[in-house]
Amino acid sequence: MSNINFLKEKSKFVRIETLKIHKLAPETRVASSLSPVEIFVALYYGKILNFNPNNPRDDNRDRFIISKGHGSISMYPLLADLGFFDTNELQNVCKDGTFLGGIPDPIIPGYETVNGSLGHGLGVGSGIALALKSKDKKENVVVLTGDGELNEGSNWEAIMFAAQHQLDNMTLIVDYNKVSMLDFSRNIINLNSLNEKFKAFNWKVFEVIDGHNVKDVYLTLKEAVNSRENKPKIIIVNTIKGKGVPFLETHALSHILSVKPDDIDTLIEEIKNAD
Amino acid sequence: MQIKAMRDTFLISLHSKMKDDKNIYFVTADFGAPILDKIREDYPTRFINVGIAEQNLINVSTGLALEGFKVYVYAIAPFITMRCYEQIRVNISVLSHVREMNINLIGVGAGVSYAMSGPTHHCLEDLTIMKTLPNMEVFSPSDYKLAEAYVERTLEVNKPKYIRFDAKPMHALRKEISSFNDGFTVLQEGKGLAIISTGYMTQKVMDFAKDFNLAVIDLYFLNRYDMSKLRETLNNITTIITIEEGFKNSGGLDAEINFNFKNKKIINLGFEKKYTFEIGSREFVHAENSLGKQHIIDEIEKVIKC
Numbered sequence: 001m002s003n004i005n006f007l008k009e010k011s012k013f014v015r016i017e018t019l020k021i022h023k024l025a026p027e028t029r030v031a032s033s034l035s036p037v038e039i040f041v042a043l044y045y046g047k048i049l050n051f052n053p054n055n056p057r058d059d060n061r062d063r064f065i066i067s068k069g070h071g072s073i074s075m076y077p078l079l080a081d082l083g084f085f086d087t088n089e090l091q092n093v094c095k096d097g098t099f100l101g102g103i104p105d106p107i108i109p110g111y112e113t114v115n116g117s118l119g120h121g122l123g124v125g126s127g128i129a130l131a132l133k134s135k136d137k138k139e140n141v142v143v144l145t146g147d148g149e150l151n152e153g154s155n156w157e158a159i160m161f162a163a164q165h166q167l168d169n170m171t172l173i174v175d176y177n178k179v180s181m182l183d184f185s186r187n188i189i190n191l192n193s194l195n196e197k198f199k200a201f202n203w204k205v206f207e208v209i210d211g212h213n214v215k216d217v218y219l220t221l222k223e224a225v226n227s228r229e230n231k232p233k234i235i236i237v238n239t240i241k242g243k244g245v246p247f248l249e250t251h252a253l254s255h256i257l258s259v260k261p262d263d264i265d266t267l268i269e270e271i272k273n274a275d
Numbered sequence: 276m277q278i279k280a281m282r283d284t285f286l287i288s289l290h291s292k293m294k295d296d297k298n299i300y301f302v303t304a305d306f307g308a309p310i311l312d313k314i315r316e317d318y319p320t321r322f323i324n325v326g327i328a329e330q331n332l333i334n335v336s337t338g339l340a341l342e343g344f345k346v347y348v349y350a351i352a353p354f355i356t357m358r359c360y361e362q363i364r365v366n367i368s369v370l371s372h373v374r375e376m377n378i379n380l381i382g383v384g385a386g387v388s389y390a391m392s393g394p395t396h397h398c399l400e401d402l403t404i405m406k407t408l409p410n411m412e413v414f415s416p417s418d419y420k421l422a423e424a425y426v427e428r429t430l431e432v433n434k435p436k437y438i439r440f441d442a443k444p445m446h447a448l449r450k451e452i453s454s455f456n457d458g459f460t461v462l463q464e465g466k467g468l469a470i471i472s473t474g475y476m477t478q479k480v481m482d483f484a485k486d487f488n489l490a491v492i493d494l495y496f497l498n499r500y501d502m503s504k505l506r507e508t509l510n511n512i513t514t515i516i517t518i519e520e521g522f523k524n525s526g527g528l529d530a531e532i533n534f535n536f537k538n539k540k541i542i543n544l545g546f547e548k549k550y551t552f553e554i555g556s557r558e559f560v561h562a563e564n565s566l567g568k569q570h571i572i573d574e575i576e577k578v579i580k581c
Binding site for chain 1: 300333334336340374
């Protein structure tokens with residue numbers, strides 16, 4: 001199997017397993033977790049990130065901060081599959097006493113920071129990037145945010161800081177799914193043109209037009225994460241919130257909607273049979 | 276008698292440590308001090324000015340601390356606590372529950388140190404909100420000697436700390452420091468009545484305490500003091516007056532003592548729950564809030580006459 005076909009299969013796998021988790025734990029944010037699936041798959045199965053499941057805080061790991069934590073339930077099957085924790089734990093999401101909550105916390109092997117509140121990851125990532133540079137360490141910092149999350153002013157403090165300190169070991173990935181909690185983002189705070197904004201802030205800008213084409217996602221992430229041109233980097237990945245669940249894909253309130261358990265088996269079949 | 280600012284003795288000592296300890300980072304939100312110029316000059320790569328951006332100040336400092344640096348974070352007290360409280364809560368208090376970090380938040384301008392600057396610069400809520408955070412050690416020194424002594428502990432204890440410094444130079448209240456880790460000092464022995472105060476209020480009380488038969492206890496670790504030793508110290512005390520430069524009945528020093536010493540008669544003195552716009556000296560602002568020298572003396576005399 002070619003590398004890209006492998007990534008395609010893993011994207012299907014992660015999407016399906018995410019829906020299975022959602023069936024068991026309907027309180028999980030499924031739409032927000034389905035938009036970054038190809039991003040996660042490219043980073044981990046594409047080995048863009050250096051990681052160590054046997055020692056998640058290995059000093060030589062790349063630091064991946066998932067600032068939109070609630071929208072990363074799709075990381076659970078991926079981390080389990082890669083050996084960060086036992087696959088059986090996926091049956092326990094949101095149950096009493098589990099470490100796999102509705103919003104991931106750093107007690108989960110593979111998670112770096114507290115993510116339940118938005119607008120924190122980029123600033124913390126900037127501090128880590130500065131620390132790594134200060135120690136002459138080669139590891140990368142990668143931060144994932146949503147687009148609604150960019151409404152938080154703390155991000156823009158970090159955006160200016162990262163450019164000032166030329167943190168070219170840091171890459172921001174924006175899961176640009178264009179839906180916030182209560183509406184389409186354009187009706188709340190319109191971020192257009194996001195790429196121009198970041199260019200004006202002296203960042204190196206990459207864009208992926210179709211964030212569900214895992215080949216495009218993989219190739220762009222790989223180029224961006226490894227680029228070192230004295231500028232922090234952003235990859236705007238155009239995604240669809242709720243990708244794989246047709247009624248969510250167009251719904252302004254997809255963030256807070258759950259998929260009916262009875263519909264999930266049918267959806268899984270459709271995803272399996274899709275190209 | 277010599278007067279010195281707490282931040283100066285602390286920073287001079289820290290500066291001397293930075294020579295050998297390459298793991299010390301200093302991060303400021305565009306707030307300075309003469310000794311900071313020396314740190315900036317001597318250790319330019321370990322001195323970061325994030326600009327006027329307190330949220331990012333906390334977040335960047337967290338990142339540095341997660342990578343093993345001992346981080347000193349510096350700004351005016353109300354801004355380093357209240358502008359970025361959620362960053363402190365999430366990235367320091369919550370995260371340090373799971374991941375070790377040595378991060379030291381230094382707020383300058385305790386209470387109404389900046390009396391003339393009005394309500395934005397008066398810091399009367401910080402003891403309450405910082406003390407309520409799990410994992411946060413709160414240090415509220417009353418003189419420059421305590422401030423200087425604390426540097427050693429900040430380097431040794433890999434935990435989050437909030438350091439509340441007065442902005443003004445003041446006298447030393449103790450010749451030397453013994454039993455620092457007890458978290459309190461008995462500055463004057465006495466029976467029956469004890470004043471328990473913190474920060475500048477201990478300075479204020481010590482100006483006239485010798486005229487009365489009372490004990491004065493300076494509490495500087497507001498949530499990390501040795502409880503059994505303090506209990507023992509209070510054995511021959513029946514009445515306590517707590518005095519703090521913070522809103523009263525809000526969870527600060529008064530709540531700490533009221534909760535833990537229920538068998539004593541306790542009187543709480545602190546700022547009234549209002550903002551003071553009238554400009555004047557520190558004593559003027561205190562008097563506007565029933566915390567002037569005469570008000571405190573009246574309270575003491577009431578107890579003594581009973």
